[in-house]
Amino acid sequence: MTKVAIVGIVGLPASYGGFESLAENLVCNKSDNISYTVFCSAGNYPEKIDYYNGAKLKYLPLSANGIQSVPYDILSLIECLKLKPDTILILGVSGCIFLPIFKMFSHSRVITNIDGIEWKREKWNWLAKKFLKLSEFFAVKFSDVIVTDNQAITDYVKQEYGALSSTIAYGGDHAIRNLDIKQSKYEYALGLCRIEPENNVDKILEAFSKVNERIKFIGNWNSSDYGKNLKLKYEDYNNIELLDPIYDLDSLYEIRKNCKFYVHGHSAGGTNPSLVEMMHFGIPILAFDCVFNRYTTEDKALYFANESDLVAKLNGYPNEARLNEMALAMQEIAAEKYTWVNVVRKYEGLF
Structure with a gap:
């Protein structure tokens, strides 16, 4: 049995965005030899169920969005030190600033979907852009596998960092x-x-x-x-x-x-x-x-x-x-x- 922890989403059941839909479909369509633990933002789920379609849900008292997304993802990774999953799937780069420290203490395989080129989005101020660019760098450098959802981002990762990534889009x-x-x-x-x-x-x-x-x-x-x-x-x-x-x-x-x-x-x-x-x-x-x-x-x-x-x-x-x-x-x-x-x-x- 391969144990996988999913880090970086609001939680399950999905009701927010693309990463949540991805996590939901991974869980709902999983093979028999995969088991999931999914970290969830407690404030988004008044009714806290323990399992969803066989996936163990763990609730954290932080928001998965905005500035709290960084400590939310870091706390999820700290919890993974206790869980010791075989693989950690990180969706987004917010908490990847912590990966250099995390990798010193964990033997789990880290797969990170870096989403879009987040630091270029217009909604962020210059400081947020600098932070997200640094997080992206750490994600590429310290993850075992990088996933991109579009060939254009795969090309960007190769050009920017000289790194190879796996291109996997979304289902619709x-x-x-x-x-x-x-x-x-x-x-x-x-x-x-x-x-x-x-x-x-x-x-x-x-x-x-x-x-x-x-x-x-x-x-x-x-x-x-x-x-x-x-x-x-x-x-x-x-x-x-x-x-x-x-x-x-x-x-x-x-x-x-x-x-x-x-x-x-x-x-x-x-x-x-x-x-x-x-x-x-x-x-x-x-x-x-x-x-x-x-x-x-x-x-x-x-x-x-x-x-x-x-x-x-x-x-x-x-x-x-x-x-x-x-x-x-x-x-x-x-x-x-x-x-x-x-x-x-x-x-x-x-x-």
């Missing part, structure tokens, strides 16, 4: 539900993401304010001044519907299934779970033009570079035959590359 097929839904009377585009500047939400909404296309945009509008200001500015447009976060996959399924096309504004972070989930629906995708999104969609989606380019794309959309061809390509890529069976098999190979 969990978003497909076995539901009989009503087809919507109205055609609309769909946006779905955390409301952050690097996701180009402002550019997307401004573009839609200038065209006749409708859009439903789902996100955490009230979590930042950026989101609140956008909501105030665009909520009264007749063709723009701003929806609060929806975590229920059945409810999301109906909205996704009925959209005309998906607008993906992410400019950072590697392979974005929301994008690979949407690719499984066989829906045309209009994505921000960056190397991450081009790798994920294999250059077969439509791309926009800025607000004016998006307006032009929305006003001059391809004909139905081209849209259907694009939608089919997205679905075929997703079925080949972005299923949880394949992702779990690759991680368990590393374990």
Whole structure:
């Protein structure tokens, strides 16, 4: 039996983001010879269960996000010194500043998924960026295996550190539900993401304010001044519907299934779970033009570079035959590359 500890997520059951979905699917689709311990942030789970789908849950009295994510991850690693798992899977680099000390006392194999190039994200101030860059350096130097979720980040790790990494993306097929839904009377585009500047939400909404296309945009509008200001500015447009976060996959399924096309504004972070989930629906995708999104969609989606380019794309959309061809390509890529069976098999190979 291979004992694996997962460090760096809010916890299970998953209800937060991509790493949580990854952990959930690793646990739910595991082989019989793998056992998991998952560290969870106590404040996010009023009801504290001991096990979830066979995984042992250990609760820590710190937040997994924001500035507390660093001591949260470090405390998780200290607990691992007692647990002595065969392998520790660290998701994100926040606590990797502690790895040089940890490796002096632990014989566990350390596998770190460094996420996107976190230190480049616009939301961090200069001090946070310096810290995250140092944490990334320690993650690459002191982990036994580095995992990246996008070929562009694999290339970055090779160029920046001269290190090899394993490229493993995310599955998205969990978003497909076995539901009989009503087809919507109205055609609309769909946006779905955390409301952050690097996701180009402002550019997307401004573009839609200038065209006749409708859009439903789902996100955490009230979590930042950026989101609140956008909501105030665009909520009264007749063709723009701003929806609060929806975590229920059945409810999301109906909205996704009925959209005309998906607008993906992410400019950072590697392979974005929301994008690979949407690719499984066989829906045309209009994505921000960056190397991450081009790798994920294999250059077969439509791309926009800025607000004016998006307006032009929305006003001059391809004909139905081209849209259907694009939608089919997205679905075929997703079925080949972005299923949880394949992702779990690759991680368990590393374990």
